[in-house]
Amino acid sequence: MRRLCLLLLVCCATATAAPDQQEQEMALSLSNDLARSFVLAPELALDAGLRAAAEQISAAHLARGKALISGWIAEERQLRAAAGQSTEGRYLYFAVWARVLNELALWQLEPGDAAYESATLAALRGSPQLCKLGGDSRFGDYAARIVRIQQLPAAQRAAMLASERALLAHWGQQRPAPAAWPAPLPQDAALALLKSGQARPALPPTLAVQLLSEKQSYAAMGREDQCLLQLWWFNHQLQQGVAPATALNAFRYGTLIHASDRFVGMFEPLAATQPTPGRQTYPGLATRFQAEGATVLQFQRDGDGKPQQVSVIGRKVEVPGIRGVRPVAFENVFDAQAIKYLTDNKPPSGTPLKLQLVWKLEGAQP
Template identity: 50%
Template sequence: MNIFSIALACALACGITSAQAAAPEGPAEELRAQMLRSLHGGVAPAFVLDKDLPLDPALRAEADRLSAEHLERVDKLLPAWLDEERTRQTRAGKAPASTAVYYAVLARLLNELSLWQLEPGDAHYESTTLAVLRSAAGVCDLSGDYRLTDFASRILRIQALPAAERKAMLASERELLAHWGRPRAEPPPWPDPLPQRAAFALLQRGPADAGHPRLALPPRLAAATLGLGRDYTTMHPVERCALQQWWLRESMRAGVTPAAALNAFRYGTMLTAVDRFGDAFDKPGAAEKKDPAGPPPYPGIASHFGATGVTTVSVRVDAAGKPVQAAVTGRKVDVPGIHGVRPVAFENVFDATIETYAAQEGRHYDKASANVPYTFQMVWRLDGDKNATTAKGAKP
């Protein structure tokens, strides 16, 4: 269980009992302190640099100061967020359950991590980041728990710069971190298709030649994809990052704008709530066991965080109407605790479930066409308490 799962489990294990959750006077001071400690423990490891990360001592020291400053900022934000969410959830003078308040603030915290990963910097920051990703080797060679590499990945990119250029990039990182808890511009949209899908589609066309030109793959990436035949889900996180870096270079070679290439890389490497919690809620393969005639299962992580919404799915079918591949092309998700900004950390929370459901063996689509994908929407709605869930959508 990773540290984020521990932070989540603390809603039930760190003194937030059902009796306390139902108490009309709300959480006691000790309970509030436990919640704050747990929330801090949920985010702090993402700003700790692994001891094996190959950094110059001077850069590591500067990065450690930067992370300490930021965690001090977060610790000032969390009490206000707890109070704000408690007020939002109070209805007719009735205090909300402490677990509901905790989950909402944890969701907001996770979303700040994802928003930070997606947000562009100033022109110098963007051009320098792009130059590093296009030319530097080793920027994906992270160590430690890969669900906690948000900060380390950025510092490792700065490590690839000449020492004289690092100060300006650290200053830009400090400015981006200062945006936490503040109103933000709308995040750029999800790339469609996702960069990993686009990359594999190119690789599956066959060997690179005059008819299918492409940049050479790094040796480790070539061994994983072409040699061992791994798909994206089974690749090591370092290999996934390397694929995203290769695709950034390849897509720019093909004429994609720098801004679009960087956006695709950021979405491709963004750590979402699903990435962080892994299989804490849903066992691998759970969706494959569903009856094709029934609705898809409601993802456990979505249920626990109260996520609802609509996903748009495009299904490529063969001439007989059998699904060949399914992909989410639209996401509209709502999550308690996240207000006034897209819940980007949770927007893919239904993706794996609905794609498995839409493409599973035994399904048939009446409007079969080898050239025009079948498209439908799935509405995800919680009925009553979080143990009563339904997923409703157009039937193929």
């Protein structure tokens, strides 16, 4: 909540500032926000040399990131003005914030060179300590990568750090398009296997209690336990002969920190707010970042015609500030509401087992 209050103060303070001062204030706020994703918590069990080298890399990247953000704010102002759109501070701020969040997501999904991928596979086959990141789980982006390097032999670490530096250098540049979303999502596939009763590897004890005894949903699990399930499924996939690149892509999507993870509950309407009957609720995060698009759902029917096994098989999302690349940080922003809408509203009999929901903002934009 403190973070939201600070954000609103920045938006309000910059609304009446001169453009140069406004851009400086926004750049400072967004740079400080970015820095949270590069913190290595003191409790992380890292060798001193690795921690020092990793912090050197992150400091250099954050300095470059601040310069990128300043340029993006100026670019966004120019593009909005040329298109006849408002250049008011709040619109600029959220557009550039969306771009920063998407750079984080693209970076998390991008594979490295062959040696980097091979070493990452080796690390992920190792200790469950990979999921213990310390600090705020919404900002464990960099920590997760450095903890993986800690699991590797010391002789491999310098090359891995060099690869991390190279991947960070891709920020703000044209990248190859990220691989497609895995279908089904790894957590859904893992839970389906557990439910099926088929032969499988043993679960870590903490997951066995939550998923088999307490029947918890994936969404209700803590971030560390979600990571453990992703790691369990990743190793099971490799044992089943799945191509390493496919398994790695699924793991990266499964552990990706989406915008909806970073701001869980922050922009949502009050629980007492009742949606219009028969209409899906527009997610508060999507409203705040002006996201629009479409969600394609696939489902089965039970004996009463009610939707079962609902899953998202297609996403097309547009977010102001993100141009020329997929807005991967926001692509799942409508997933939960889309699934809820379908399960709460039985489609007419004869409806195909695929349904597209279109998400469009109406009225004045906040």
